[in-house]
Amino acid sequence: xxxxxxxxxxLGLSAPLAAQEAPDRTFTxxxxxxxxxxxxxxxxxxxxxxxxxxxxxxxxTDTMRPTIWLIDVASGTQxxxxxxxxxxxxxxxxxxxRRLAYVSTAEGGAPQLYVRWMESGEAARLTGLPxxxxxxxxxxxxRSIAYAMIVPDEGPKLGSAPAGxxxxxxxxxxxxxxxxxxxxxxxxxxxxxxxxxxxxxxxxGGAPRQLTFGKFHHDGGIAFTPDARALVVSANRxxxxxxxxxxxxxxxxxxxxxxxxxxxxRKGPDFDPAVSPDGRMVAWRGFDDVxxxxxxxxxxxxxxxxxxARQLAxxxxxxxxxxxxxxxxxxxxxKYDDDGKGRLARVGLDGTVRPVTDxxxxxxxxxxxxxxxxxxxxxxxxxxxxxDVDTPGDVAMLANGNxxxxxxxxxxxxxxxxxSIRALSVTAPDGLRVPAWLMTPPGYVQGTRVPTILEIxxxxxxxxxxxxxxxxxxxxxxxxxxxFTNPRGSTSYGQAFTDHIExxxxxKDHDDLMAAVDAAVAAxxxxxxxxxxxxxxxxxxxxxxxxxxxxxxxxAAVQKPVINMVSQVLIADNPAYFGPYWFGTMPWEDPQGYxxxxxxxxxxxxxxPTLVVVGTEDRRTPPAEAEQYYAALQAREVPTALVRxxxxxxxxTARPSQSAARASAIxxxxxxxxxx
Numbered sequence: 001x002x003x004x005x006x007x008x009x010x011l012g013l014s015a016p017l018a019a020q021e022a023p024d025r026t027f028t029x030x031x032x033x034x035x036x037x038x039x040x041x042x043x044x045x046x047x048x049x050x051x052x053x054x055x056x057x058x059x060x061t062d063t064m065r066p067t068i069w070l071i072d073v074a075s076g077t078q079x080x081x082x083x084x085x086x087x088x089x090x091x092x093x094x095x096x097x098r099r100l101a102y103v104s105t106a107e108g109g110a111p112q113l114y115v116r117w118m119e120s121g122e123a124a125r126l127t128g129l130p131x132x133x134x135x136x137x138x139x140x141x142x143r144s145i146a147y148a149m150i151v152p153d154e155g156p157k158l159g160s161a162p163a164g165x166x167x168x169x170x171x172x173x174x175x176x177x178x179x180x181x182x183x184x185x186x187x188x189x190x191x192x193x194x195x196x197x198x199x200x201x202x203x204x205g206g207a208p209r210q211l212t213f214g215k216f217h218h219d220g221g222i223a224f225t226p227d228a229r230a231l232v233v234s235a236n237r238x239x240x241x242x243x244x245x246x247x248x249x250x251x252x253x254x255x256x257x258x259x260x261x262x263x264x265x266r267k268g269p270d271f272d273p274a275v276s277p278d279g280r281m282v283a284w285r286g287f288d289d290v291x292x293x294x295x296x297x298x299x300x301x302x303x304x305x306x307x308x309a310r311q312l313a314x315x316x317x318x319x320x321x322x323x324x325x326x327x328x329x330x331x332x333x334x335k336y337d338d339d340g341k342g343r344l345a346r347v348g349l350d351g352t353v354r355p356v357t358d359x360x361x362x363x364x365x366x367x368x369x370x371x372x373x374x375x376x377x378x379x380x381x382x383x384x385x386x387x388d389v390d391t392p393g394d395v396a397m398l399a400n401g402n403x404x405x406x407x408x409x410x411x412x413x414x415x416x417x418x419x420s421i422r423a424l425s426v427t428a429p430d431g432l433r434v435p436a437w438l439m440t441p442p443g444y445v446q447g448t449r450v451p452t453i454l455e456i457x458x459x460x461x462x463x464x465x466x467x468x469x470x471x472x473x474x475x476x477x478x479x480x481x482x483x484f485t486n487p488r489g490s491t492s493y494g495q496a497f498t499d500h501i502e503x504x505x506x507x508k509d510h511d512d513l514m515a516a517v518d519a520a521v522a523a524x525x526x527x528x529x530x531x532x533x534x535x536x537x538x539x540x541x542x543x544x545x546x547x548x549x550x551x552x553x554x555x556a557a558v559q560k561p562v563i564n565m566v567s568q569v570l571i572a573d574n575p576a577y578f579g580p581y582w583f584g585t586m587p588w589e590d591p592q593g594y595x596x597x598x599x600x601x602x603x604x605x606x607x608x609p610t611l612v613v614v615g616t617e618d619r620r621t622p623p624a625e626a627e628q629y630y631a632a633l634q635a636r637e638v639p640t641a642l643v644r645x646x647x648x649x650x651x652x653t654a655r656p657s658q659s660a661a662r663a664s665a666i667x668x669x670x671x672x673x674x675x676x
Contacts (some may be wrong), residue, residue, distance in 0.1 A: 025417040026442075027473045029660025033057045035470070036409040037064070037363045037393040038385050040090065040373055044097040047377035048073055051081065051091035051100055052385075052395050054409065055363065057656045064654070068102055073381070073397055076406050081116070082106070082123075092136045092145075099203070101136050101145055113147065115203060126205050131194075135221060138203070139228040146200045146231060148219050151210070155193035181242040184573045186619040187649040198222060198233050200255070211253055212260070216241060220248050220271035225304070226279040230254050232263070234271040234284075245577035246289040250282070250306065263306025270300070272322070276329040280304060283312075283332055285320055292502055293581045294461035296495050299323060299334055299347060312351045317494040324376040333376050335360065337492035340435055340465035342372035344382065344398075357398055361387030361467055366653040366663075367457065367536075368467035368484065370492060389421045390414075392468045417442035419476030421466050426485065426512070426519045432500070434512045435493070436485040437466055438520055441476045451674055452481040452526035454517055454553075456535030456542045460505060463492040470653075474663045480532070480670070483520045487512035487542075503584060506545040506597065513542065514550070528552075532670045536560050536613075537621055537650065541599060544629060547610060548602025555673040557666045559613040560621045560650060563629040565594045573619040603632045609639035611669040613662060615648030641669070 036056040043050050050071040055064040067083040068091050082088040086105035093100055098118055103111045107125065111132040116123040126145070127133065133147035156177045165171055184190050196219035201208040211231065212218045220234025236248040250264045250273050263282070264270040268289035275282050282304055287295045296319035302309035313320075313334070322335040331348040333356070342360030345353050362371020362385065372393075374384035379399075386396040386405060394407040419439040426434040441450060453475055457464050463486050472482045486493070487509040488500035501509055520526035533553045535543045540561030547556045562568045566587040569578040579586045587594050595601050610633055614626035626642070633640040643665050645652045653659035 023415060025415065027413075027416045027418060027477045029474065029664055031413075031416065032365075032470055032656040032660050033059045034410075034412055035365060035392060035656075037365060038395045038407060038409060039066075039363045039393065041383040041385055041395050042091050042093060042375045043073075043377045043381060043383035043397070044093050045095060045378050046097055047379045047381035047399070049097075050383045050395060050397065050406070051093070052383075053089055053091065059656075062655045062657045064656070071395060071406050073406070076404075078407065082114075087111070090134075090136050092138060094138050094142045094203070095140055096142055099142070101138065101203075103133055103136065113145065113201065115145075124205060126201055126203070127208060129208075133199075134196075134219065137222045137224060139200075139224050140226050141228045143203055143228070144200050145203050146198060146211075146222050146224065148196050148198050148222060150194045151197045153193040153195060153215070181576055182574060184619045186573050187651065189617060189619065198231065198253070200231075211255070211258060218251075220269070221273050221284075223273040223275045223282070225275050226277060229256065232273040232275060232282055234269075234273060237262075243576050245574060245581065246295075250284055252305070263302070264309065268295075269297075274323055274325055274332075275304070276325050277327055278329040280329065282306070283323055283325065285323060291581060291584060292499070293505070294491070294498050296491075296498075297321070299332065301349065312349070313345075313347045313353050314351070316345075316353055319491060322374065324374070326376070326380065327378040333374070333382065335372060335374055337370045337463055340370060340463055340486055340492055342370050342465075344374060344384065356382070357384070357403055359386045359396065359403060360384055361393055361465075363393050364467075364469075365392055366469060366471045366659055367455070368464050368469040368472065369457070370463045370465045370467075387467055389466050389468060390418055416473075417477075418473055419482070420444065423466075424483070424516065424519050424523065426516045428488070428508070428512045428515050430508070430511075432488060432512070434485055434487055434516055435490075436483065436516045436519065437464075438523070438525060439472050439476055439482040439484075440525060441479050441481060444481075444525075447524060449525065449527040449530075450481045451479060451530035451532065451670075452483055452517075452520055453532045453534060453670070454483045454513060456513065456533070456539030457484070457486070457490070458535070458537030458539050459491075460487075460489040460501060460509065460538035460541075461491050461498055462538075463490045470659065471663050474660070475667065478667045478671070480667075481520070481525055483516055483526065485513060485516045487516075503582075505582070506542055506599070510542060510545055510549060513546065517552070530554060530674055532556065532674075533608075534559060534666060536652070537562075540621070544599035544610075545602065547608040548599060548605045551607050553608050554675070555609045555611070555670050557611040557613060557669060558626070558629065559662075560615065560618055560652060561599065561612075561625055561629060562621050563598065563625045563632075564600045565598045566591070567628070568621070568625060569594075571622050571624060600629065600632060603629070603636065606633065606636065606638055609669070609673050611641055611643060611666060613643040613645070613652070613666070615645045615650065615652040617647055618650045618652070620650035 039053045041052040058065040071078040088104045090103045113127040131150045137146045196217040197212045199208040218235040223232045231253045270286040272285045285297045318336040341358045343358045344356040360372025381399040387393045396405045424436040426436040534557035536559035612630045630642040
């Protein structure tokens with residue numbers, strides 16, 4: 001009972017003194033602690049069992065803790081497989097389906113590689129690694145497992161500290177010497193010296209064997225050949241790799257000799273290799289690097305030695321996100337986004353594309369991003385993640401053309417009054433169709449006008465769809481409609497649609513957003529006297545840009561923004577990419593061009609009360625971007641406040657309590673300026 005009272009107090013609830021007359025049907029921040037999302041569904045080779053990662057909110061640790069569960073495909077029954085203390089991810093079936101490899105922190109310390117014998121239920125830890133293994137890949141004979149891991153490097157040396165430190169003395173830490181182009185990464189912070197290398201370890205335990213060497217990263221995918229005598233990996237081993245943000249090749253490694261040779265050679269990235277079951281061909285993803293800020297990844301195939309490379313399904317004009325060979329080696333299944341939906345299709349070696357399903361959904365909880373994952377059994381059965389407007393990610397399967405959802409991880413949401421979504425017809429001033437949706441609050445009465453929030457996605461090369469989003473449901477529960485769009489520059493509508501903002505961002509995408517607001521008002525739903533605007537990352541850019549262009553919004557929340565393009569390209573976590581690909585120049589080569597595309601250049605026009613939000617550990621859009629915007633607004637005496645999310649990276653919603661608190665702060669800010 002004391003434990004129950006503690007949990008109730010933690011959630012901000014009171015222990016009931018008397019029975020409630022009826023359950024509360026309002027979606028609140030407390031409901032975030034009841035959510036679970038399925039990810040990484042891996043179907044066994046015989047198609048009978050699916051292992052998947054269930055990410056569930058843990059109220060005691062305030063995290064989305066991953067565990068591994070099993071689903072019997074025939075009956076739909078499921079059971080936990082690895083769900084004890086720690087985090088458990090990356091389930092991968094052995095070729096005979098009798099063992100399952102996975103990565104776990106069950107014993108504390110760094111994540112390690114484990115193998116479980118499914119018949120006996122016994123598990124063994126195979127490794128004692130200093131860093132987490134990634135890209136787990138079984139050999140076709142089941143005798144070994146390959147993986148990639150960061151191998152620490154000594155790093156540069158310059159001089160030394162004075163000698164003669166007395167015993168027991170407390171001196172300052174030693175100097176940190178950095179000579180790498182990229183030395184920080186969002187979510188990881190400052191990077192320790194080291195390189196991602198490929199290893200292979202016996203599947204019954206033993207010493208891992210390192211297969212790649214040198215000061216290069218080998219983390220773009222791993223595939224065995226069917227005879228288990230060679231690996232195909234992706235890496236950039238060029239001398240100038242640090243300044244080549246969009247470059248890699250496929251390499252074939254002979255396991256007996258360790259000899260490595262490149263089997264691709266184009267300018268641009270080649271990655272995510274998959275060798276056909278008959279060993280005759282290799283497939284991969286990639287694109288020609290022509291300097292664009294974003295390019296769709298295509299599907300390529302070639303002979304096993306890399307010769308005869310060609311693109312398949314080139315007319316699809318959508319980015320290929322994942323691939324898997326059919327068991328007969330006559331084609332592949334691919335995942336891609338199209339028109340704001342996650343889709344699967346079968347692609348023949350002649351390039352024909354046959355759609356399979358458009359029901360894929362990803363694991364994003366706070367906002368309705370497209371996505372989804374899948375795996376393929378030998379008999380052609382597909383396991384995938386799915387979801388809709390009212391439900392975050394579940395596991396589904398597809399066999400013989402029939403799809404079936406196997407889990408119901410968030411059944412409790414059916415007891416909640418949720419916002420409803422409708423598509424909105426929007427045309428930009430230049431005639432371009434702008435995909436858009438409008439969520440109305442629970443109990444909305446047709447014909448009435450309600451306060452409306454324009455919420456803008458990040459990227460900018462990403463896409464929204466009609467999916468569940470906790471932010472939107474919290475806004476809707478507070479009485480707001482939520483307008484969301486895929487303005488030009490978004491993905492899933494073809495390369496030309498994305499190219500509309502090439503070297504012109506922000507730009508006409510702002511016009512698309514304002515056209516969507518006009519359409520929401522014209523539909524009789526949005527109250528023109530109660531309009532609000534927010535967005536994160538790329539959406540934060542466009543929010544700051546919009547309030548520098550118009551005073552139509554009563555209040556704004558600029559989240560994790562880029563404000564000054566000069567500082568952004570030099571302090572963000574990928575300096576080899578942002579300047580060369582977003583602008584084609586560096587700041588000192590075109591200072592006026594950088595300034596013209598910086599929301600800071602418009603701050604003199606801003607009158608809209610503006611909340612500024614950022615994670616303290618954000619390395620993608622660093623806190624300095626948000627802080628200089630806050631300082632500029634303060635200097636101009638524009639009503640403002642700065643919200644810093646302690647310990648949060650660019651994913652400021654990773655912890656449920658912070659996700660709920662951030663949304664609550666935004667609602668409170670908007671409520672302050674909402675006309676009654």
